[in-house]
Amino acid sequence: MERESMEFDVVIVGAGPAGLSAACKLMQLAEKNEQELMVCVIEKGSEVGAHILSGAVLEPTAMNELFPNWKELGAPLNTEVKGDDVYYLTGEDKGIRTPNFFIPKPMHNDGNYIVSMGNVCRWMAEQAEGMGVEIFPGFTASEILYNDDGSVKGILTGDMGIAEDGSEKDSYMPGMELLAKQTIFAEGCRGHLGKQLMESFDLNKDADPQHYGLGIKEVWTIDPEKHQEGLVVHTAGWPLDNHTEGGGFLYHMENNQVSLGFIVALNYTNPHLSPFDEMQRWKSNPKISQFLEGGERVSYGARAVNKGGMQSVPKLSFPGGLLVGCDAGFLNGAKIKGNHTAMKTGMLAAETVIESLKAGDVAGKELSLMDEKYKSSWVFDELHKTRNFGPALHKFGTFLGGTFSWFDQNIFAGKLPFTWRNTTPDHATLKPAAKCPVINYPKPDGKITFDKLSSVFLSSTNHEEDQPCHLKLTDPSIPLSQNLPLYNEPAQLYCPAGVYEVVKDEEGNDKFQINGQNCVHCKTCDIKDPAQNITWVTPEGGGGPNYGNM
Amino acid sequence: MKILVGVKRVVDFNVRIQVKPDGSGVATDGVKMSMNPFDEIAVEEALRIKEAGNAEEVIVATIGPKACQEQLRTALAMGADRAIHVLTDDEIQPLTGARILKALADKEEPQIVMLGKQAIDDDNNQTAQMLGALSHWPQATFASEVKIEGNTAIVTREVDAGLETLSIDLPAIISADLRLNEPRYVKLPDIMKAKRKPLEAIALADLNVEVAPTVKVIKTTAPAKREAGIKVGSVAELVTALKEKGLI
Amino acid sequence: MSKVLVIAEHDGANLNGSTARAVSCAADLGLDAVDVVVLAADGSAVAEQAAKITGVSTVLLVQNPANENAVAAILAPQIEALAADYSHVLAPSTTFGKDLMPRVAAHLGRPQISDIMRVESATVFDRPVYAGNAVITVEAPEGLVIGTVRTASYKAASNDGSASVETRSVDATLPSHTRFVGLESGGGGDRPDLQAAAKVVSGGRGVGSEENFKAIYSLADKLGAGVGASRAAVDAGFIPNDHQVGQTGKIIAPDLYMAFGISGAIQHLAGIKDAGTIVAINKDADAPIFEVADFGLVADLFEVIEELEKAL
Known part of the structure; x- marks a missing residue:
């Protein structure tokens, strides 16, 4: 069909820290060079920030480079880190505070800020719009558009007003082609277009498989007596066993609120494990519950993070486009931070594109300069220094792995002359359910711990009811024919939003049900399904969570 | 003819409302704001009347702080021709709001003023009716269908008893109910065009509108939670209990 | 002397039950008298019914052929003329009262308190905002108080009163710009509309199938109830989604809500909390x-439906 199209110099997919940093940097450089530049950012969330979920302790390095005067401009970096506690939880009611000396250096947070990354993004979007960037929230990038020579020419926005059965409703509005000389993909972790680009351009050829974690986060308003603005708490250990990686965080933000969450590495092996329930019971440890008692939970959300580090970073350039931020995977696992690296790689992409435009490059060119810029940037240095952090935890477990990391980081400063690798993708790690212990999670108490549906309620998630399901099964029989007998269909447990259920149908037979409406766009199913049978695609624009202050 | 549509910026309908612990209101910091959904329906209806050839111009107006411009731009992107922003940082209650709209109507002389039946924040459901009274114009509230026939409008209203039809002389006030229409999706090029459409800002003070007596909000609380009742042991017990309450 | 005037809602023949609920709220004000006004073309029958509401002192009957149908623009000037004798004027917060009262208030230059759910004093009230997700306590400014009464918050006053009925004529110019054309009663079919129904029978995933939902419909018909469903039942294809009750479906406040095989996810509860x-x-x-x-009742829902149908 003939579609309407719009042309820009640069189209950016995703208004997160990477995409918005790219947009701001592009406009700054264009102004400096007195260049006319048309830049647009499209964002699937109903507004900028609606789909942003991050801890977050922000290391302000990239922000200082992008907006040296961010303070005067009113960036919402209001809470400086004032205390930094690390606990090793040894059981449901015990935990030991780890002396500062024993904490690997990258985990120190002096000079960092506790922020709501959603609000930081809202602020960056204002800056970008002020500089002339067109930002379109509520629009998805549903497909990549290619030129005849195979180079990327832009993206197609999702159709709106398609009914569940695929027919066009009265409100039908076909998607539009957004064309650009260069398209910057900044979808965040496991972007659905990024995934296609990696396949079609074989960007992972020289990289290890990406590794992921699922982060589940809540925001609480707590008793002012218990609130210590600026305090950062991290935990390792319980409730995970020594062979399951993960840990918790609790940050005291402004306004008597705390942001807390738990990350479970998605290479876990026991299909009976439920990241959601691990997170809930983690809160019942007194080191955490001491802050929450008497408080009120105000928000909930979940998002996958990439943690493969340096070894998993793909090639960033391909004809017509670039990958930035978590769409490629620059999270520094040792620091548990990826916002600063996402921002910086967005900025590097902007520099790359501007240099190319200045040189008069044609549209659709491959800008390998991006890969060079990354390798000579502090992002690479950081990831290189901490490259053995993740694999060490994986190899030796949390305790010994953590000890290694202390020596590696505090004594050898990341300069040990070897690189460990982890080449098993996360979807291939599950062991058969019959061979794994069943985990009995306690019932939620409705005060500190909650059930899934009342949690999803707090994410303000909404999708237009009458639309095709955006979670596609390549083979619809696999959940019941393979996943259920072998792994007890782990989607029921790994999904933090209760999207997947095995229910009985009218005749009492098992039926695999997908409640796509509940989806918080965390992408875990796309990552962890053992058969790689679930593909997350974009629902109608504007759908998904509506996070505020997340 | 001209159609004037009033729109209000409110907390988005998807956002879970949280009452502040100190009782001073509901949390709105960092919360998504949108055009009141009923107002969006009103804008859509005005555009459909125009597209059917029954109106020449759709003017959209709002009252509130600077940020409300966003909602005017949304309406312009939907297709409204121009916008009027009455700027004020004060909370505007319905009667004062109606007086302001009256001042705009006096100036613009529209044949129809379309409003949402109520805003989903204060749920007052008053402004359209009050504007009807102040202008001595007919009103058709809770509209689920609007037909323009020359100088009259035939409006179907969703009332408790069913669907009521009124015939009203223009100029008139119409308030939109949920089923009047399904607002269109906004197109990307129209969002860009909307930025260049005329938007007139008027300071509230310049309109010489007298502020009405105001209702004072003393405190805001979370609604009482339902308590669990009793478990009955049998259907007979249940039937007795419901009969006692006169429910069956 | 402070008196409150309650506007009666009726269809020309029968008084609407919401009127007696508004009278309950009026009684809570603790004023010297509660009067009811019936505006009608021929309203003696309705006035007699209103006179029976417990706690009503006087029923004012204003008869005018223009009052054949309840048109706000026509009723408002008549109420304005009567309001001078009162400290409060209330109407039920039905589509009738919602349409009418702000028109009265604006003419008199008074703000309105919508959806009064609790009376704290003659000038301080609770009312819901944000679709009932918050409640505000408000104080009306000095002078005439105009309000609408959230009927779900009040029980109907009982029916053993004997108020006097006074016929009144009011001096008001009535407009001719608004004409009543017709009223088509809602629902379409015998089963009441979900949102307007006084009783709702609702089924969840526990019902098990589209076929099994027939039992829900059957009970609903027996009770004269509307039919609702949880999202799980809608998602499972048991019932079309216009029956869905809850945060993303319809928010309803029937007098009686019967949930069969519904687990009660918070999203569903949000739709029935009133x-x-x-x-x-x-x-x-x-x-x-x-x-x-x-x-x-912890039991098999089909057995319960069967027994209920026998008992009804």
Whole structure:
């Protein structure tokens, strides 16, 4: 069909820290060079920030480079880190505070800020719009558009007003082609277009498989007596066993609120494990519950993070486009931070594109300069220094792995002359359910711990009811024919939003049900399904969570 | 003819409302704001009347702080021709709001003023009716269908008893109910065009509108939670209990 | 002397039950008298019914052929003329009262308190905002108080009064710009509309199939109730989604809500929190719906429906 199209110099997919940093940097450089530049950012969330979920302790390095005067401009970096506690939880009611000396250096947070990354993004979007960037929230990038020579020419926005059965409703509005000389993909972790680009351009050829974690986060308003603005708490250990990686965080933000969450590495092996329930019971440890008692939970959300580090970073350039931020995977696992690296790689992409435009490059060119810029940037240095952090935890477990990391980081400063690798993708790690212990999670108490549906309620998630399901099964029989007998269909447990259920149908037979409406766009199913049978695609624009202050 | 549509910026309908612990209101910091959904329906209806050839111009107006411009731009992107922003940082209650709209109507002389039946924040459901009274114009509230026939409008209203039809002389006030229409999706090029459409800002003070007596909000609380009742042991017990309450 | 005037809602022949609920609210004001006004073309029958509402002192009957149908622009000037004798004027917060009262208030230069759910004093009231997700306590400014009464918050005043009926003529110019054309009663079919129904029978995933939902419909018809469903039942294809009750479906406040095989996810509960009486029937004794149900019964829903139908 003939579609309407719009042309820009640069189209950016995703208004997160990477995409918005790219947009701001592009406009700054264009102004400096007195260049006319048309830049647009499209964002699937109903507004900028609606789909942003991050801890977050922000290391302000990239922000200082992008907006040296961010303070005067009113960036919402209001809470400086004032205390930094690390606990090793040894059981449901015990935990030991780890002396500062024993904490690997990258985990120190002096000079960092506790922020709501959603609000930081809202602020960056204002800056970008002020500089002339067109930002379109509520629009998805549903497909990549290619030129005849195979180079990327832009993206197609999702159709709106398609009914569940695929027919066009009265409100039908076909998607539009957004064309650009260069398209910057900044979808965040496991972007659905990024995934296609990696396949079609074989960007992972020289990289290890990406590794992921699922982060589940809540925001609480707590008793002012218990609130210590600026305090950062991290935990390792319980409730995970020594062979399951993960840990918790609790940050005291402004306004008597705390942001807390738990990350479970998605290479876990026991299909009976439920990241959601691990997170809930983690809160019942007194080191955490001491802050929450008497408080009120105000928000909930979940998002996958990439943690493969340096070894998993793909090639960033391909004809017509670039990958930035978590769409490629620059999270520094040792620091548990990826916002600063996402921002910086967005900025590097902007520099790359501007240099190319200045040189008069044609549209659709491959800008390998991006890969060079990354390798000579502090992002690479950081990831290189901490490259053995993740694999060490994986190899030796949390305790010994953590000890290694202390020596590696505090004594050898990341300069040990070897690189460990982890080449098993996360979807291939599950062991058969019959061979794994069943985990009995306690019932939620409705005060500190909650059930899934009342949690999803707090994410303000909404999708237009009458639309095709955006979670596609390549083979619809696999959940019941393979996943259920072998792994007890782990989607029921790994999904933090209760999207997947095995229910009985009218005749009492098992039926695999997908409640796509509940989806918080965390992408875990796309990552962890053992058969790689679930593909997350974009629902109608504007759908998904509506996070505020997340 | 001209159609004037009033729109209000409110907390988005998807956002879970949280009452502040100190009782001073509901949390709105960092919360998504949108055009009141009923107002969006009103804008859509005005555009459909125009597209059917029954109106020449759709003017959209709002009252509130600077940020409300966003909602005017949304309406312009939907297709409204121009916008009027009455700027004020004060909370505007319905009667004062109606007086302001009256001042705009006096100036613009529209044949129809379309409003949402109520805003989903204060749920007052008053402004359209009050504007009807102040202008001595007919009103058709809770509209689920609007037909323009020359100088009259035939409006179907969703009332408790069913669907009521009124015939009203223009100029008139119409308030939109949920089923009047399904607002269109906004197109990307129209969002860009909307930025260049005329938007007139008027300071509230310049309109010489007298502020009405105001209702004072003393405190805001979370609604009482339902308590669990009793478990009955049998259907007979249940039937007795419901009969006692006169429910069956 | 402070008196409150309650505007009667009626269809020309019968007084609407919301009037007696508004009278209950008026009584809570603790003023010297509660009067009711019936504006009608021929309203003696309605006035007699209003006179029976307990607590009413006087029923004012204003008869005018223009009052044949309740048109706000026509009724408003008549109420304005009567309001001078009163400190408060109230109407039920039905589409009738919502349409009418702001028109009265604006003419008199008074703000309106919508959806009064509790009277704290003659000038301080509670009312819901944000679709009932918050409640505000408001104080009306000095002078005439105009309000609408959230009927779900008040029980109807009982029916053993004997007020006098006074016929009044009012001096008001009535407009001719608004003409009543017709009224088509809602619902379409015998089953009441979900949102307007006084009783709702609702089914969840526990019902099991589209076929099994027939039992829900059958009970609903017996009770004269509307039919609702949880999202799980809609998602499972048991019933079309216009029956869905809850945060993303319809928010309803019937007098009686009967939930069969509904577990009671918070999203569903958000849609029924204003229901008068909630009855829950579920096999699972731990289902969250029991935490909000006035009457819970742990049992097989089909057996319960069968027994209920016999008992009714």
